Amino acid sequence: MSAPRDPRTADLGRLVVRCPDRPGIVAALSGLMAQVGANITESQQHSSDPSGGTFTLRLEFVLADLAGRRAELEAALAGLAGEWQLTWRLTEAAHTPRLAVFVSRTDHVLQELLYRVGSGDLRAEIAAVVSNHPDLEPVARAHGVPFHHVPVTPDTKDAAEARALELIGDVDLVVLARYMQIVSPDFCSRFPERLINIHHSFLPAFVGANPYQAAHDRGVKLIGATAHYVTAELDAGPIIEQEVARVDHRATVDDMRRIGRYVERQVLAQAVTWHVEDRVVVEGDRTIVFG
């Protein structure tokens, strides 16, 4: 990457390690990090069960010449892997993750992602915007982001997904930002734990389409939104973040939709930010979020 060296991310690494929980694992890992000379700046851990559960550790650390010494660090981890049954993910913060954002006609979530990327609050690059409608092309273009209009009909769904995959190329994360199409299980399987959706309700209440109408009919006093990883089972993937907003009897369905937009953009942007900072770990049907 020829981008100027950013002092906030240079030599900053992130390591997420998982293994069966056994006494001594922290000592082994922190010993390894001390040995290579890494200075740990943030550390969070979780055990699903101290007796026989899974241990998860997330470290942020500074290591001089991280890029040059990455192989060495990985070799050291590999040396522990057998004994402790480790799996790990090692990321250099200087690497900017590439996102593809799928939208339909509403722009509020896309606008929020663009704003946060622009402000530096979300350290990612939006590599492409894909939509089944042409409406948001100007929004993407105004931010210098390639826009691909890929219409979808029931008959062309497979071809459309194939076309979209071709267009977005190699990306780290796909974000469904109020994309009003159900993606196929095959599409999901290409982005395991790398496909995030915003569902415009407080899951598992009001799964499916038109949750604001359903929420209004049920007379709820809070409306919500849920960001979750997408799995083959619709609306059932691991939840990353949820938030709610208060409504009262005066709120029409349109009011709920309007209020909901601000919840949706906040929840999805938060989930994406945590994801790209390697703060989210999937554990079965749930997530660990080292927020």
Add this chain to the structure above:
Amino acid sequence: MSAPRDPRTADLGRLVVRCPDRPGIVAALSGLMAQVGANITESQQHSSDPSGGTFTLRLEFVLADLAGRRAELEAALAGLAGEWQLTWRLTEAAHTPRLAVFVSRTDHVLQELLYRVGSGDLRAEIAAVVSNHPDLEPVARAHGVPFHHVPVTPDTKDAAEARALELIGDVDLVVLARYMQIVSPDFCSRFPERLINIHHSFLPAFVGANPYQAAHDRGVKLIGATAHYVTAELDAGPIIEQEVARVDHRATVDDMRRIGRYVERQVLAQAVTWHVEDRVVVEGDRTIVFG
């Protein structure tokens, strides 16, 4: 009532009027109130639809010698009733509503109601506590409230409900404060819009029993509680109030239960307070809350 005259409630009245929405209704009602000399101190209104919907008005007012002039005020309302198809509820704030509280073994909601009655924040009298377990008798007794232990088995449910009804006598509101029994449709029908339940989840998510376990399994990031009027259809009555609390991946089911208790007590106490202040109006499956 021989209680000392409370300057906060003496001569304070509350009027809730409903009728088809037509231009002039506010003028007609406020004209009536001006004519009898009532001084309106709070006024809220809602129209389900300005064209052909239902209009609801809630007034708080001060009228000198309200008790003595109640008949006159009702006669004036009756005079308008035909022309405007009015229904109304007129309450004297000096009347302290009588509550029966049904509990099982957990005391947090009962304790909260007792505290709020004691502090004057909830202007009501807890006339009786009924439980299918004996555990909370000391709690009720310590506050000078009669406690009735009415065991329930599947075979004795009808008799138990009949016994409970006899014991509580004439009450204005029945509160199910974590009462772990499903009350019968017949019981419900005796307290139309006067039977409030706290459901320990964010309805309509996790209807039924053990919602905290279900919420944990689903990996939600917010847990909630819902206070609602009880109707014959389980967990489906009109919602009065909801609230949530944040949980993270560390929370066990027990932690959620513990955190949930504080949400439950807050939500139910708020709903009961609004109810006894005539701030809740049922409109179909929903509620209008003039909070």
Add this chain to the structure above:
Amino acid sequence: MSAPRDPRTADLGRLVVRCPDRPGIVAALSGLMAQVGANITESQQHSSDPSGGTFTLRLEFVLADLAGRRAELEAALAGLAGEWQLTWRLTEAAHTPRLAVFVSRTDHVLQELLYRVGSGDLRAEIAAVVSNHPDLEPVARAHGVPFHHVPVTPDTKDAAEARALELIGDVDLVVLARYMQIVSPDFCSRFPERLINIHHSFLPAFVGANPYQAAHDRGVKLIGATAHYVTAELDAGPIIEQEVARVDHRATVDDMRRIGRYVERQVLAQAVTWHVEDRVVVEGDRTIVFG
């Protein structure tokens, strides 16, 4: 205005009336509205003190051919004005208020206002953006909004304000959207109750400059923002809206600033929205907000 007729605002009026509180005032005003044939769709009222205080009423209503019949409605109000000592503000919702937005270098609040205007959530026109720095010109231009760079130095402040006033022309509201200059008392006096500022702290904590540093040093657990009308006394004008966000010991001053931006944009956008919908009434040092 030659804009197409918007069915959401056509013939929709807003009336805010203030007068000494006396029994009968609601009857008089609602009688007047009924007489002219206005259909009241929203009504809120407040009395600073039912005995001798000030009564405030806000109505939304639909009146066929409102623009044509405005004079008639005002004449009717004038007819009541003497007897009841009324003052009033009558607005046609079809009139789009013109805003001038003053900024310095940070764009988050401006972006939010532009987004909300674009989405229709804020029914206003941003007539001009004024800044003492040139940085945000592209942001304004991208939305088709005139941008005026008016540098300010201690020596040129008066001239700069005069120049800005000339450039913005006739506007309904001036919004200081993180404008890092103190405006003069003379400037304030030109926009009584029409000049809104966002203060990046929870007033009255941390008045003055650099509140995030001060909040960090004090170790607060919540940071906030305050939108208020600007008066001659710095940071002391009537508060319209406040909100907070949680921070913990890990938050640096920069983190607080970053988190604070999202609070600031929300609080200011909410305050401006309420203002342009005539929902805010100044009463002494405080505001009534009919939210």
Add this chain to the structure above:
Amino acid sequence: MSAPRDPRTADLGRLVVRCPDRPGIVAALSGLMAQVGANITESQQHSSDPSGGTFTLRLEFVLADLAGRRAELEAALAGLAGEWQLTWRLTEAAHTPRLAVFVSRTDHVLQELLYRVGSGDLRAEIAAVVSNHPDLEPVARAHGVPFHHVPVTPDTKDAAEARALELIGDVDLVVLARYMQIVSPDFCSRFPERLINIHHSFLPAFVGANPYQAAHDRGVKLIGATAHYVTAELDAGPIIEQEVARVDHRATVDDMRRIGRYVERQVLAQAVTWHVEDRVVVEGDRTIVFG
């Protein structure tokens, strides 16, 4: 202690360690814990500055026969203390901390502490309630807690504090639960980082007496409460927790006081809970809260 062994706390230890931040410290400490055979169940750390700041680590761990092996663990820590300049606090969760609660006339915070102790949510013993008024004696007595009435006048303050100290005896924490007296610097100095106050405002706004009146006059839209350690400088000690509640223009000073009570009890109870679980570490004027 002859109390029955509680499986939730038996052999559960808590260790808070502080030292200058240097690479290797986590390895050294986790190595030590692994060596003695402790199973770490919760671990949180914070560095005030990775280069030359102070490192703080909080561990929860299970160690078989913790009470019997405490000396061994302390010896091992002492062995590291010189090299790393460690200070530490080691607590056995089975030890129930003793609290003295100082109150005046209002009972809401005391009630909340009593409820939480009774429910087991707050694992502490209220050893004594001290008050400058006799009013709350029945509340304490109903929970079997000794109550001491110690009147205070300007002239008798020193003697009164001495008397109170004598009466409460040896306690782990003193809680000022809306105690309407300013305690002396001498009293403060006896409980360094062990004296918690609830201030009924959002500090540093509205320091001093009658903050609700001040908040009302200023027209704030949120009222708050702050729990903090008490130092010799009034209202300036390190903040542990803060929370706010929304109010609107209708709220009188009395309403704010009423709403505020629920915020106060929540904030103080949370702060006390974190304190007794060794989750709060004072760092200069601020606190680290491992919540």
